[in-house]
Amino acid sequence: MTLEDLAHAIINVAKDKPHIVTVIGKGGVGKTTVSIMIADILSKKGKVLLVSLDQAMHLLKYLSLRRAHVVERVDGELYAIQFDLETEARKFTGEYSLLLRQIMPGLKVLNVEKVTDVVRNSPGFEEEVYLRFLSKLYDDDRYDYIVIDTPPTGVTLRILNLPRMYMFWLDNLIELRERIVGLRYAIQRVIRGRAEMRDEVLDKLYEMKENYVKLAGMITDQGRTSYILVATPEPLPVYEVKKTINVLRELGTEPVGIVVNKVIPWELAGKMGISGVQLESIMDVDAIKCRTSTCIKIAILMNEKPPDTLEKAREAMVKTIPLSATIKHGYRSQSSG
Amino acid sequence: MVGSMGIKWILDPLKNVVSELAKLMEGMRQSIKEQSVEVLQLEYLELENAFLTIIFGGLVGMPLMPLGLSMELAPYLMEEVRFLESRHARGKDTIGDFFSSMGGEW
Numbered sequence: 531m532t533l534e535d536l537a538h539a540i541i542n543v544a545k546d547k548p549h550i551v552t553v554i555g556k557g558g559v560g561k562t563t564v565s566i567m568i569a570d571i572l573s574k575k576g577k578v579l580l581v582s583l584d585q586a587m588h589l590l591k592y593l594s595l596r597r598a599h600v601v602e603r604v605d606g607e608l609y610a611i612q613f614d615l616e617t618e619a620r621k622f623t624g625e626y627s628l629l630l631r632q633i634m635p636g637l638k639v640l641n642v643e644k645v646t647d648v649v650r651n652s653p654g655f656e657e658e659v660y661l662r663f664l665s666k667l668y669d670d671d672r673y674d675y676i677v678i679d680t681p682p683t684g685v686t687l688r689i690l691n692l693p694r695m696y697m698f699w700l701d702n703l704i705e706l707r708e709r710i711v712g713l714r715y716a717i718q719r720v721i722r723g724r725a726e727m728r729d730e731v732l733d734k735l736y737e738m739k740e741n742y743v744k745l746a747g748m749i750t751d752q753g754r755t756s757y758i759l760v761a762t763p764e765p766l767p768v769y770e771v772k773k774t775i776n777v778l779r780e781l782g783t784e785p786v787g788i789v790v791n792k793v794i795p796w797e798l799a800g801k802m803g804i805s806g807v808q809l810e811s812i813m814d815v816d817a818i819k820c821r822t823s824t825c826i827k828i829a830i831l832m833n834e835k836p837p838d839t840l841e842k843a844r845e846a847m848v849k850t851i852p853l854s855a856t857i858k859h860g861y862r863s864q865s866s867g
Numbered sequence: 868m869v870g871s872m873g874i875k876w877i878l879d880p881l882k883n884v885v886s887e888l889a890k891l892m893e894g895m896r897q898s899i900k901e902q903s904v905e906v907l908q909l910e911y912l913e914l915e916n917a918f919l920t921i922i923f924g925g926l927v928g929m930p931l932m933p934l935g936l937s938m939e940l941a942p943y944l945m946e947e948v949r950f951l952e953s954r955h956a957r958g959k960d961t962i963g964d965f966f967s968s969m970g971g972e973w
């Protein structure tokens with residue numbers, strides 16, 4: 531079991547263009563690095579866009595991209611873009627204040643600058659900006675695979691939950707709007723004798739509901755989205771992986787693979803006095819029960835130098851082994867040491 | 868003659884009563900109609916208000932629905948917001964506003 535096997539598992543489940551590969555994990559565990567590795571392998575089988583939503587923006591450095599928010603060809607069929615939240619957020623607030631000016635020219639109490647500020651700082655705003663971008667990615671069929679390097683886990687999980695939250699709001703709005711339209715119809719019938727049942731707003735609400743149901747479906751459809759969870763062999767990153775699996779299950783999906791990155795060679799780990807923690811963490815991941823046969827668990831060994839370029843990532847990528855193999859080595863070193 | 872006079876004497880007031888009665892009933896029908904319409908209109912206005920408040924309430928500090936949804940819907944609600952605004956501006960004449968907002972010849 532190597533990263534290649536994981537990539538092939540993804541290729542096998544993928545049933546529509548683009549197939550989205552979402553890489554989730556705690557900051558620093560190697561999300562961006564693993565994303566590059568997976569995207570690189572997939573690009574031998576089709577056109578790939580690697581998107582980093584992570585605002586640490588390390589992708590710029592790793593792949594020597596010229597600037598953020600622009601798609602660049604990296605190598606062969608591999609393309610990459612570092613998403614810039616600020617640019618996208620400004621677009622969003624700009625559109626919003628324009629709408630406000632059109633809708634409520636009379637509302638002078640609220641000055642537009644202030645509203646933009648309120649919007650920018652309102653809870654959930656960033657997640658909504660991310661979701662807009664994500665939903666565009668799902669429609670971008672120029673690529674066979676889109677690999678997404680995600681923002682911090684908490685933000686990512688809230689983004690994945692958003693379509694369902696939207697659906698809840700839309701259901702309530704639809705119910706209310708249907709009553710409004712029904713009443714308006716009754717009033718017009720009595721007064722005018724004829725009435726119009728059609729309502730543009732209600733039609734729009736139905737359309738939006740349909741779109742978000744579709745998006746929520748794609749997010750949880752294993753044929754459209756593969757989730758790869760990344761951790762290092764330490765308690766907190768492993769805890770986050772478990773938490774993420776729970777959320778994914780609540781949503782109705784499963785990860786296609788779990789990667790334990792930066793596994794320190796046992797002898798060295800022993801000298802550093804961390805082999806016990808490492809072994810426990812790895813066994814913890816090994817004990818996670820996957821509900822699909824395709825769920826692959828692998829380990830990537832700690833490289834001497836950080837794999838912070840495409841070439842170095844390709845070298846480091848070779849050092850992947852099945853997670854279970856690391857446990858055997860771990861036991862041996864534990865009992866001998 | 869006398870007979871016909873007698874009949875007319877009976878019939879004329881009766882005709883009046885009938886037409887009065889008809890007028891009265893027509894009036895009642897009309898007022899019931901208007902009353903029921905008024906009730907419907909009030910409920911309608913309440914719901915419209917609630918609907919727009921949910922969508923735009925975030926702007927006045929009520930943590931209500933997600934902004935992205937409001938934004939998607941907003942272009943479709945321009946007219947309704949203007950109507951509600953004008954109602955605030957003009958005060959009590961809700962029904963008049965309501966009629967004019969629905970367009971047509973009232």
Ligand SMILES: Nc1ncnc2c1ncn2[C@@H]1O[C@H](COP(=O)(O)OP(=O)(O)O)[C@@H](O)[C@H]1O
Binds near residue numbers: 791
């Ligand atoms: N297998 C590995 N061996 C050695 N260093 C690694 C390995 N994987 C990642 N790193 C290094 O760890 C640091 C964090 O990796 P990165 O991919 O940027 O993490 P994240 O995106 O999760 O924050 C980087 O310096 C990266 O080069």
Ligand SMILES: [Mg+2]
Binds near residue numbers: 586
């Ligand atoms: Mg990163």
